[in-house]
Amino acid sequence: MNSPVSLDRLRAATPGVEHVLHFNNAGAALPPDVVLSTVISHLEREATIGGYEAATEATDRLEAVYDSLATLLGAKPDQMAVVENATRAWDMAVYGYPFMAGDRVLTCRGEYVSNVLALLQLQERHGIEVVLIEDDEHGQIDLDHLEDELAQGAAMVALTHAPTNGGLINPAAAVGALCEEHGAFYVLDACQSAGQVPLDVGILKCDVLSGTGRKYLRGPRGTGFLYAGPRALERIEPPFLDLHAAEWTGDRTYEIRTDARRFENWETYYAGKLGLGAAIDYTLELGVEATSKRILALGSELRSALDALDAVTTHDKGKIRGGIVTFAVDGIRSEDVQAQLSAQRINTSTSPAGHARLDLPHRGLPTLVRASVHYYNSEDEVDRFVSAVEQLR
Numbered sequence: 103m104n105s106p107v108s109l110d111r112l113r114a115a116t117p118g119v120e121h122v123l124h125f126n127n128a129g130a131a132l133p134p135d136v137v138l139s140t141v142i143s144h145l146e147r148e149a150t151i152g153g154y155e156a157a158t159e160a161t162d163r164l165e166a167v168y169d170s171l172a173t174l175l176g177a178k179p180d181q182m183a184v185v186e187n188a189t190r191a192w193d194m195a196v197y198g199y200p201f202m203a204g205d206r207v208l209t210c211r212g213e214y215v216s217n218v219l220a221l222l223q224l225q226e227r228h229g230i231e232v233v234l235i236e237d238d239e240h241g242q243i244d245l246d247h248l249e250d251e252l253a254q255g256a257a258m259v260a261l262t263h264a265p266t267n268g269g270l271i272n273p274a275a276a277v278g279a280l281c282e283e284h285g286a287f288y289v290l291d292a293c294q295s296a297g298q299v300p301l302d303v304g305i306l307k308c309d310v311l312s313g314t315g316r317k318y319l320r321g322p323r324g325t326g327f328l329y330a331g332p333r334a335l336e337r338i339e340p341p342f343l344d345l346h347a348a349e350w351t352g353d354r355t356y357e358i359r360t361d362a363r364r365f366e367n368w369e370t371y372y373a374g375k376l377g378l379g380a381a382i383d384y385t386l387e388l389g390v391e392a393t394s395k396r397i398l399a400l401g402s403e404l405r406s407a408l409d410a411l412d413a414v415t416t417h418d419k420g421k422i423r424g425g426i427v428t429f430a431v432d433g434i435r436s437e438d439v440q441a442q443l444s445a446q447r448i449n450t451s452t453s454p455a456g457h458a459r460l461d462l463p464h465r466g467l468p469t470l471v472r473a474s475v476h477y478y479n480s481e482d483e484v485d486r487f488v489s490a491v492e493q494l495r
């Protein structure tokens with residue numbers, strides 16, 4: 103994985119690297135050619151023989167996507183659902199959870215913006231109480247504070263493993279162990295960690311895990327997935343049903359299916375689903391252990407090189423930091439940094455302070471520039487990126 107030969111091979115299989123310096127992998131990574139060809143060839147089959155007929159023809163390959171997801175996460179195929187994105191996956195579980203007034207939900211400073219919005223709405227709707235767990239001295243979720251709050255009783259812990267706005271990788275397995283000890287239902291947002299670090303639901307001890315296809319898994323946009331463990335399948339009814347999630351058994355009766363596919367829609371993006379399967383198989387072939395090491399090392403290299411520049415400060419928290427690097431440049435708005443880099447075909451994004459209200463404003467930080475690396479990025483790209491930042495006006 104770290105040899106130049108294998109990096110050459112990875113880059114040769116990534117058509118986008120010929121066109122852009124892509125440090126927006128936390129937005130959407132450049133897909134490998136196998137993902138592209140899988141999606142395109144299914145769309146071609148749909149155009150040639152018909153959409154329903156193409157799905158029938160691909161039945162076995164579509165089923166295999168659940169096996170791939172299960173292998174990625176150490177889960178069983180019937181515990182996996184494929185949906186449109188990570189938010190929908192998370193929402194299906196959390197909006198479907200049978201909350202009672204007064205239930206406490208513990209969450210962290212890095213919780214994803216849409217998850218916090220949902221929790222605030224559920225607070226208004228059901229009278230749940232959303233409790234914020236503080237950061238520890240490293241900037242990750244404070245396990246002592248979490249344990250204290252769990253001891254006072256909590257229905258659910260909602261944790262974002264790798265927040266969107268920085269390098270932090272939260273200690274998700276330690277949180278799972280505490281949830282198990284205190285009987286709290288554990289919802290893990292693994293949107294940025296799936297494909298970035300190894301994930302095993304047996305080790306994480308989560309009840310629910312949500313993820314997306316397009317980021318560190320390098321799958322197509324418009325794909326996401328949900329792991330629903332035994333307690334999730336026992337407790338959670340989907341907030342809405344359709345003819346895929348349930349069967350109409352009599353004039354006024356219905357039965358919800360027993361597996362995790364109850365959280366899916368009948369109509370779905372078949373080409374994307376196959377592309378997601380191809381992306382996961384590609385990831386598994388490379389081995390997440392190995393690719394994760396490279397992502398973390400490149401992230402650390404980029405962070406150190408940016409910090410060495412006079413006018414630049416990085417702002418990533420955590421004991422363990424991943425491939426997402428956030429920084430600010432003195433005297434230049436982050437939006438302008440992104441625009442100037444984009445004009446040189448260097449892709450980054452910004453992390454708006456308004457999308458991280460429990461974190462960035464709390465640290466006195468404005469919107470930051472987010473440069474997120476993947477294993478297929480090269481050391482040469484890190485150097486080019488740092489020179490481009492140094493030369494910004």
Ligand SMILES: Cc1ncc(COP(=O)(O)O)c(C=O)c1O
Pocket residue numbers: 128186187188189190214262264265266291293294313314315326
């Ligand atoms: C940590 C985290 N959770 C959830 C999401 C939402 O993912 P999606 O856009 O696939 O719904 C994102 C997207 O950036 C994210 O970074």
